[in-house]
Amino acid sequence: MRPIVISDKFDGGNISVIDASDPLNIQLEIKPDNASDFFQWFYFRLEGEVGQTCRIHITNAGQASYTDGWKDYKVCTSWSREDWFRTNTEYNNGILSFDITLEQNAVYFSFFQPFSHERHLDLLSWAQEDARLSLETLGQSLDGHAMSLLHISGTDTPQHTVWLIARQHPGETMAEWFVEGLLEALLDRDNSQATQLLQTTEFYIVPNMNPDGSVRGNLRTNAAGANLNREWQSPTMEYSPEVYLVREKMLAVGGDLFLDIHGDEALPYNFVAGCEGNPSYNDYHARLECVFKEAFMQISADFQDEVGYPKTPAGKANLTIAANWLGEQFKTLAFTIEMPFKDNANLPNPRTGWSASRSAQLGKDVLFPIRATLAILDS
Numbered sequence: 001m002r003p004i005v006i007s008d009k010f011d012g013g014n015i016s017v018i019d020a021s022d023p024l025n026i027q028l029e030i031k032p033d034n035a036s037d038f039f040q041w042f043y044f045r046l047e048g049e050v051g052q053t054c055r056i057h058i059t060n061a062g063q064a065s066y067t068d069g070w071k072d073y074k075v076c077t078s079w080s081r082e083d084w085f086r087t088n089t090e091y092n093n094g095i096l097s098f099d100i101t102l103e104q105n106a107v108y109f110s111f112f113q114p115f116s117h118e119r120h121l122d123l124l125s126w127a128q129e130d131a132r133l134s135l136e137t138l139g140q141s142l143d144g145h146a147m148s149l150l151h152i153s154g155t156d157t158p159q160h161t162v163w164l165i166a167r168q169h170p171g172e173t174m175a176e177w178f179v180e181g182l183l184e185a186l187l188d189r190d191n192s193q194a195t196q197l198l199q200t201t202e203f204y205i206v207p208n209m210n211p212d213g214s215v216r217g218n219l220r221t222n223a224a225g226a227n228l229n230r231e232w233q234s235p236t237m238e239y240s241p242e243v244y245l246v247r248e249k250m251l252a253v254g255g256d257l258f259l260d261i262h263g264d265e266a267l268p269y270n271f272v273a274g275c276e277g278n279p280s281y282n283d284y285h286a287r288l289e290c291v292f293k294e295a296f297m298q299i300s301a302d303f304q305d306e307v308g309y310p311k312t313p314a315g316k317a318n319l320t321i322a323a324n325w326l327g328e329q330f331k332t333l334a335f336t337i338e339m340p341f342k343d344n345a346n347l348p349n350p351r352t353g354w355s356a357s358r359s360a361q362l363g364k365d366v367l368f369p370i371r372a373t374l375a376i377l378d379s
């Protein structure tokens with residue numbers, strides 16, 4: 001019998017092998033982010049004999065950052081690296097366990113369907129084939145990755161500016177799948193809503209706010225250990241250049257609507273978190289938020305407003321969080337959009353759970369609430 005071989009030596013990989021000598025008792029641990037204690041993202045390849053059954057235990061799951069994330073969790077699994085499906089898990093005594101019978105020698109497992117750096121570079125290139133889009137490098141991350149900004153406009157005199165940033169938390173790969181879908185819809189000349197929107201509105205999009213963490217296989221932080229979504233009040237080039245560079249550009253060009261795309265480990269729903277705790281929050285902001293959410297629910301049955309984070313008391317907002325800082329700075333709508341790692345419990349898909357393609361579809365659908373909200377700004 002050939003030995004089990006496990007590898008994470010690829011873009012975004014994360015696992016360490018404790019003991020793989022017994023296929024029915026393979027013990028693995030998730031590595032913490034390179035410069036912080038956060039961990040939950042994993043992504044690895046397992047190789048063995050065809051027909052062999054393996055039982056895998058992630059033995060440090062109970063110390064992961066969001067242990068509610070393991071409740072009813074199903075692991076993303078792929079033979080082809082293109083088609084991903086879910087495998088049931090058990091979570092007992094802090095150990096996450098699952099089984100696989102090998103249909104071919106190698107199988108991949110991950111916390112959510114990966115979005116590779118190569119795919120990120122592909123996205124930046126295919127999007128540029130549209131003359132309405134331009135690419136700008138704002139500067140470099142600590143590992144030397146380009147901080148890439150896309151600008152899309154169908155007019156030289158836009159009336160509105162929309163900002164959308166994704167993947168401040170690198171393990172939340174659904175955020176970049178969302179951006180990929182949104183870009184496909186926005187640049188589709190057969191999409192009348194998008195074409196019309198671009199006649200009046202410019203978009204600034206950062207598809208990946210945390211390329212270093214993404215390549216390193218981190219869950220939540222950049223190469224220096226910074227949680228970028230706690231850096232918005234006072235970012236520095238030494239610790240959080242990703243936020244510093246994007247924030248400077250935002251201050252230079254302004255904006256009417258800001259969206260920050262994330263994934264939530266525990267809650268099996270799509271939802272938004274708003275700025276109700278901001279010092280300057282008022283009825284006008286509340287109305288913008290309401291219009292956005294109502295329109296989002298009209299276009300997508302995957303979006304809901306029943307379950308989400310607890311509301312922040314008035315004046316108690318944490319202004320180090322991107323959406324709060326942006327809403328306060330620009331006195332307009334700023335939302336964090338959260339997608340599930342597990343599934344949408346209101347509309348579950350047992351085979352795939354929440355998936356890359358469903359994230360992309362939600363990204364396409366978000367154009368509708370953006371348009372509805374901008375219409376309020378015009379009225």
Ligand code: ZN
Pocket residue numbers: 169172262263
């Ligand atoms: Zn996040």
